[in-house]
Amino acid sequence: MYDSPKAEAKLDQKEIKIAAEGVQVFYGDTHAIKDVNVQIEDKTVTAFIGPSGCGKSTFLRCLNRMNDTIDSCRVEGNIRLDGEDIYDKRVDPVQLRAKVGMVFQKPNPFPKSIYDNIAYGPRIHGLAKNKADLDDIVERALKRGAIWNEVKDRLHAPGTGLSGGQQQRLCIARAVATEPEVLLMDEPCSALDPIATGQVEELIDELRENYSVVIVTHSMQQAARVSQKTAFFHLGNLVEYGETGQIFTKPQDPRTESYITGRIG
Amino acid sequence: MTDATSAGAAPRPARSSSILEQDARTRKRNAAESRFKMYGIAAIGIGIFFLCVLLFAIVRNGIPAFTQTFITAEIALPGDRLDKTGNRDPEEMAKVSTFGYKPVIVDGLVRALEDAGIEIPFEDKADVEKMISAAAPAQVRDTVLANPELVGQTVEFRFLASSRVDGYEKGRVTRGDLARDKNLDAEHLDVVDAMKDAGMLERTFNWDFIFGADASESRPEQAGIGVAMLGSFFMMLVVLALALPIGVAASIYLEEFAPKNRWTDLIEVNISNLAAVPSIVFGILGLAVFIQIAHLPQSAPLVGGLVLTLMTLPTVIISTRASLKAVPPSIRDAALGVGASKMQSTFHHVLPLAMPGILTGTIIGLAQALGETAPLLLIGMVGYIASNYPDGVVSGFMDPNSAMPAQIYEWAKRADPAYYERAWGGIIILLCFLMTMNIIAIILRRRFERRW
Numbered sequence: 176m177y178d179s180p181k182a183e184a185k186l187d188q189k190e191i192k193i194a195a196e197g198v199q200v201f202y203g204d205t206h207a208i209k210d211v212n213v214q215i216e217d218k219t220v221t222a223f224i225g226p227s228g229c230g231k232s233t234f235l236r237c238l239n240r241m242n243d244t245i246d247s248c249r250v251e252g253n254i255r256l257d258g259e260d261i262y263d264k265r266v267d268p269v270q271l272r273a274k275v276g277m278v279f280q281k282p283n284p285f286p287k288s289i290y291d292n293i294a295y296g297p298r299i300h301g302l303a304k305n306k307a308d309l310d311d312i313v314e315r316a317l318k319r320g321a322i323w324n325e326v327k328d329r330l331h332a333p334g335t336g337l338s339g340g341q342q343q344r345l346c347i348a349r350a351v352a353t354e355p356e357v358l359l360m361d362e363p364c365s366a367l368d369p370i371a372t373g374q375v376e377e378l379i380d381e382l383r384e385n386y387s388v389v390i391v392t393h394s395m396q397q398a399a400r401v402s403q404k405t406a407f408f409h410l411g412n413l414v415e416y417g418e419t420g421q422i423f424t425k426p427q428d429p430r431t432e433s434y435i436t437g438r439i440g
Numbered sequence: 441m442t443d444a445t446s447a448g449a450a451p452r453p454a455r456s457s458s459i460l461e462q463d464a465r466t467r468k469r470n471a472a473e474s475r476f477k478m479y480g481i482a483a484i485g486i487g488i489f490f491l492c493v494l495l496f497a498i499v500r501n502g503i504p505a506f507t508q509t510f511i512t513a514e515i516a517l518p519g520d521r522l523d524k525t526g527n528r529d530p531e532e533m534a535k536v537s538t539f540g541y542k543p544v545i546v547d548g549l550v551r552a553l554e555d556a557g558i559e560i561p562f563e564d565k566a567d568v569e570k571m572i573s574a575a576a577p578a579q580v581r582d583t584v585l586a587n588p589e590l591v592g593q594t595v596e597f598r599f600l601a602s603s604r605v606d607g608y609e610k611g612r613v614t615r616g617d618l619a620r621d622k623n624l625d626a627e628h629l630d631v632v633d634a635m636k637d638a639g640m641l642e643r644t645f646n647w648d649f650i651f652g653a654d655a656s657e658s659r660p661e662q663a664g665i666g667v668a669m670l671g672s673f674f675m676m677l678v679v680l681a682l683a684l685p686i687g688v689a690a691s692i693y694l695e696e697f698a699p700k701n702r703w704t705d706l707i708e709v710n711i712s713n714l715a716a717v718p719s720i721v722f723g724i725l726g727l728a729v730f731i732q733i734a735h736l737p738q739s740a741p742l743v744g745g746l747v748l749t750l751m752t753l754p755t756v757i758i759s760t761r762a763s764l765k766a767v768p769p770s771i772r773d774a775a776l777g778v779g780a781s782k783m784q785s786t787f788h789h790v791l792p793l794a795m796p797g798i799l800t801g802t803i804i805g806l807a808q809a810l811g812e813t814a815p816l817l818l819i820g821m822v823g824y825i826a827s828n829y830p831d832g833v834v835s836g837f838m839d840p841n842s843a844m845p846a847q848i849y850e851w852a853k854r855a856d857p858a859y860y861e862r863a864w865g866g867i868i869i870l871l872c873f874l875m876t877m878n879i880i881a882i883i884l885r886r887r888f889e890r891r892w
Contacts, residue, residue: 241776246700273779283770285789295788296778346774353778 192217192357192387193238198252200233200242207233211252211413213406215357220379220388222402222419224395226434229408231391235359238389239275240268256357273300276355280362282342284334284349289326292334292345293317296353312352320348321378340371347378351386358382360390364397376401395435399423407431498867505865508646508661509601509609511572511635515548516594517584528588538577541584542569545576545599558634561627570624571632573600575655575662601641603660603858605632609643612857649865654826654847660858663851665866667826671741671841672810674830678745678837679752679809684802686749687756694757695764696786715754722751723815731819739820739840747819748809755808759801763794796888803881807874813845822846844870 193215200208208230215221223231233242240261242248254261261271273296284292293313294303303309313330317323322344326337334345343363350358360379364372379401382388392398398405399419406416407430415422415431426432457463462470521544525532549568553560560568569576576599583597584590600606604624607613615626635641652664698704726747730736736743767790775785816822826842842850844866852863 239777241773244772244776269779269781272776276779277773277777279770279773279777281770283768283774285771285774286793295775295780299778299780299784299788349774349778 189216189219191215192257194255196253198234198237198250198254200230200237201249202245203247207411208237209411213413213416215387215389216404217387218383218385219404220383220390220402221404221406222398223389223391223406223408224398225408230411231408232361234408235361235389235391238357238359239272239277241277243268273353274355275357275359276350276353278343278347278350278358278360278363281366282339282346284337284342284345286333286335288331289334289345290330292349293352296349300353302354316348316352319351319382320344321374321381322348338371340367340374343367343371343375344378347375351382355386357387357389360388362391362393365393372397395423407434409434498864498871501861502864502868504610504612505649505862506646507643508649509606509641509643511599511601511641512596513549513552513599513640514594514596515545515580516551517544517591519592522584523588523591528591530585530588533588534585536581538581541577541580545569545572545580552640553631553635556635556638556640558631558638561630562625567628568631571602571605571628573602573661574659575600600661603856606661607858608632612861649862650869653828654842656825656827657854657856660854660856660862663859663862665844665847665869667829668842668844668847670830670836671744671821671826672843674741674836674841675745675748675843676806676810678742679748679806680802682746682749683752683756683805687753687802688760688798691757691760691764692786692791695761696790697782711754711757715758718814719751719812720814720818722747723818725750726815727818737838737840739824740838741841741843742837743819744816744821744843747815748812751812751815752805752809755805756802759804760794760798763797763801764790766797767793796884800881800885803877803884807877810877811845811870811874813849816843816846822849844873
């Protein structure tokens, strides 16, 4: 977006991609998310931080309805993607998830070849007309996942044979292969070493050009490094949401300050 | 830690005890541990001992069933007795029953013995017939009817020896036993010994035991397990064709799609309980439902297969659900995360990963069904003498037949000790099948399980 003057002009007032209003989540009798309001901007990296069990992952999973797979989970409130309610009865969660991709905490490549890992999404969504088309998509996705150079010679080797960091980048490539508009990442670096983490963070920064990225992280340094917006969750509440720089330097809420300075969490 | 703080008031000596010698408590603990190990070794030893005894008994008692004594003799086929019209018309020749062939065989055998210089010590020379199987006349008659031009010639035949002669060869029958046995006399045994020396009588491997049909009570030497094996085969086809798809579909639905509520809990508990229901209950259910209500033919492998399907289903469902559960949830998340539907995620990713487990469970279930006898008792597959091969696939499913374990049970029930030996032999064949199936299951598991 930096190469387009039009985008530059809009730099300060980006479009709202996802708007959540009054979101409540219950697991059975447990009230996991309490009245969360947040607006996630397009082409921005938004970080969710907070101590363990504060509900940030739960909230993230609400954004592409992954919580539907948990029987006891109940979501109330209103989450809009481009102005459309994603919990509307007419919404097919499968179609939604093609638009809102997800990368998980633990790298989870399919036990298939690297090629098939990437090609699976485009295949089931019918994105490729023929084999050459699919090859293109796979190559593009792997390049966007910053892993093309490492795997281009062994596309038909099993994806599970890669190292942890490579696997996670493969999973990111797999997620972008279906051309989503939003990419949700649930602690994508928690199983990785510092070098792999660095590579994934660089990748996240690049992805910002095309996608709205939402990342849940335990590492405040990571949030500071990769995100433009940060939301701090505590005990199921969204305590504070704002520019990353402002959250880390001038937090408004005393709880945010305590967490950032290491007194709670 | 807590000890250290509470003992803080009274400081401990710097070195309370040496670690080079065990204190009483440690000694006691170690003794208990070694005692427990001994119990374990003893338990395993007893298990292995009984297994060895079992295998030894089966092999020792069953191996003789695989060999059989045969008598070779040249029999003249006189035209005046076997084809009275003389024009070799098969229809006319068929009018001569096996009774008509008996004297021909006796004459031929007596001549053969005389030719070999063997003295016949009994008064009525027709008594030689006691040495050969009652199946011999039918054997000669079938041969003659198949080749009418043989009439008038002298043809070499290989007859089964009667079960007493066979028993003598195998050491089961002794001269002392024959004093009370009207089927054979001690004099016959002299002839048998002489025939053996003359090369007319030999004991060889008997393929007919494995591939042949069952025979009536009086002809144990002719009985084979082949037809019952076919019966079991057709039953297994029915079980495989029904239990695998039904079981897998039920498991996938319960594991991946069904909401977890009181109803599915109830179904789950019931499936587990079904696996423990005595198999004879399934037998009587099959009798009531498949035979009395649905009017399917009695003793048919189709009905047997249906009953065994009921019995195998819980096993298949339980093992399939276990292997579906063993697929890491991250794979499902991954598939859902790229926008696959639940069904796509199940069929493209979860099911292939669970497949080795499912197949193993199915094979184990099949093996269990293969060895099951009790339910077959109630639908009439036990007690049926499987003496004819089915004439094709439909007949294989619909016509009365026996099954391997039913055949073994049937043999064990019959009076003649020659059948007892065949029961053991049948067990060897059954065990071979079970072992093969289990080995296949193990290979499948080994080959496909390390996938992630």
